[in-house]
Amino acid sequence: MKIGLLTLPVSENYGGILQCVALYNYLKHQGHDVVLLYKVNDAPLWKSVIKRLFSYIPFYDFKNLKSNYKKKIFHLPFVNYCISHKSANLKSTEDLSAAVKKYHLDAVVVGSDQVWRLRYINDKYYKSFFLDFVDDEVKKIAYAASFGKDYWEGKGDEAEIGRLLERFDYISVREESGIDICKNTFGVTKDVHHVLDPTMLWSKEFYMSLMPSNSFNKKISLLTYVLDEADDKKRIISACIEKREILPDNVLHLKGFGDKKRYYTVPEWLEAFSKADFIVTDSFHGVVFSIIFNKQFVAIANKDRGLDRFISLLGMFNLKDRLIFDSDFNPECFKSDIDYNNVNCKVAEQQKESLGFLKGL
Template identity: 40%
Template sequence: MKNIAILTLGLRHNYGGILQAAALYNFLKREGYNPVLLRKYPVQKGWKAIIIKALEILPFQNLKGFRNSYIKYINNIQFFDEYMPNQTKIMTYKSQIEEFLNKYEIDAIVVGSDQVWRYTYINDTEYDTYFLNFKLNREIKKISYAASFGIDTWEAPSENLNIKKYLSDFNAVSVRESSGQEICKKDFGKYDVELVLDPTLLIDQSFYLDMIKNKSPKNYDCITYILDENTEKKELVKKINVECQHKSVFNLLTKSSKLSVQDWVASFKSTDFIITDSFHGMVFSIIFNKDFLVIINKDRGADRFYSLCKILGLESRLVTPDSVAIDRMAPIDYSKVNEILDQLRVKSKQFLINSILE
């Protein structure tokens, strides 16, 4: 049985980030591999680390959201242990990962998914960790699966030559957005880059249905999951709900809400309509075949939405805060969407499995 290490951004309170890692881990497990999650977190030094830690553990406050994020992280540990039981201790330095890879019989390392290649998101002095630039005492296959740059440009052109060198050492490279293919070509001279599905779409719906089988959330006409709320988005959400005649609406990001990962997934299954500015909020709307609208979140990366929706023929579901009118759209024809997804799922599975075997 081949041992496959998974490297992604540090998992804490981001539902989408957690679920994409769990999906990739369990897909590999179902395919007969032995996955191990590398628990990599950003390097934090000096007073900044001390202040953040203090804000996390100090009760009766939520300055900059650190306290709530910490509570969500603690609540998510049980999910990590249940769905990704084979995991390393928490590591902050590249040298620790190198030590692990050299000590254990790891056959391949997969970096992805999510925005592992967005330079400003890595938030780390050793960004090349996510380009698998390790000193290894033996050959280990290097694979990227659905790696994302988040936006349609590479943010650190001064590093182009280094990235070109690192990618040349990969056995197989795949990205999540078509713009990622263009970045690899234009900035790094890497042409053999595959476009694949996010891991949450790679694994079939039964994985999530089993995950929420004991959950019975209240049914709402609409749920909203807005990560970066502002006045313009609030007004647009109100307008959408009025025009779509939603009588009951639930905000998944209410201050009192500390949903478990399972509760979060179950909320998407139980509603009829979703309004979100989250990539994975959009993805889980699609997984459960729900009608939805996405308010484009440019700061977090607009191309993530455009790339997937263009492939699936869902561009009309993307709106902006300054949209003049929101028409009452006909329900999404998921027979067409699911047919395309099935084809992409086969292609994505073949890429990942072949990359490990070859």
């Protein structure tokens, strides 16, 4: 089939990039002809101009505009290497509809990541992520779509979104709560499946093939990947260092808390996870790749970014005890080990179900 893949804009976020790379390449591996439909936010022209001007002001990074733009450009070679067929920027319903016709698509797949979280898709064309631009004769599929939280953040649009979801041929969500939202908030009557994030469709060998030969010469006894710096999280990291008797030189901060803040390429980010002995993260995909590489880890609950994502993922593999909260944690969690024999069996079972969903399209 000729498939259009619609997800959040692939930019500076490691998890966002890798989930897109994983699903795009899995669909290609299945023999499909895939194009990434590159939907971008429909910001007014004046706002786009102002943002670009702010990005050029020296020694000033207004709302991280400059650093985010640099990161997007920084990751572009990797994205272009892994995703060979990508549309031009598409903003409106009309743009997306024209792309479906231009590429003669047989199906459009929306997912994965938080493509159904209003906070992240909130422009006047947000219903594009519910495929309002796709005609009836083209298949409509959701793979591992996430609402981010255990409720829909919108209000007053439930009936219309429910109508759009009823047009889908196949629906799957990344969190178990997504099934309840589809059924109880939007009144969906058809089956809604719970599947893995697309990054977990591949084994670690797929990601190792994307890594550089050796970017890190030192031992990584502790790896931290913390999206939101806070004193409580620093206290958790310090407790981990003390409990595991880790030397300061053997700690690598991929984001936050480091004295020398630098950008890491996606392959370097993957390599760091693969070489770490222990990982502390507040990132959903930080947890995912800890599991993929069979690492000992703890996940710091990240309520603002969507706690339900962590609960669903960890619950799937009986790992809820790895979730700790800023204000209440037992330092003994840094010494207890995960039995990956059991976890890998559960991952294999979930992979079989998720791959079965995709093969049945």
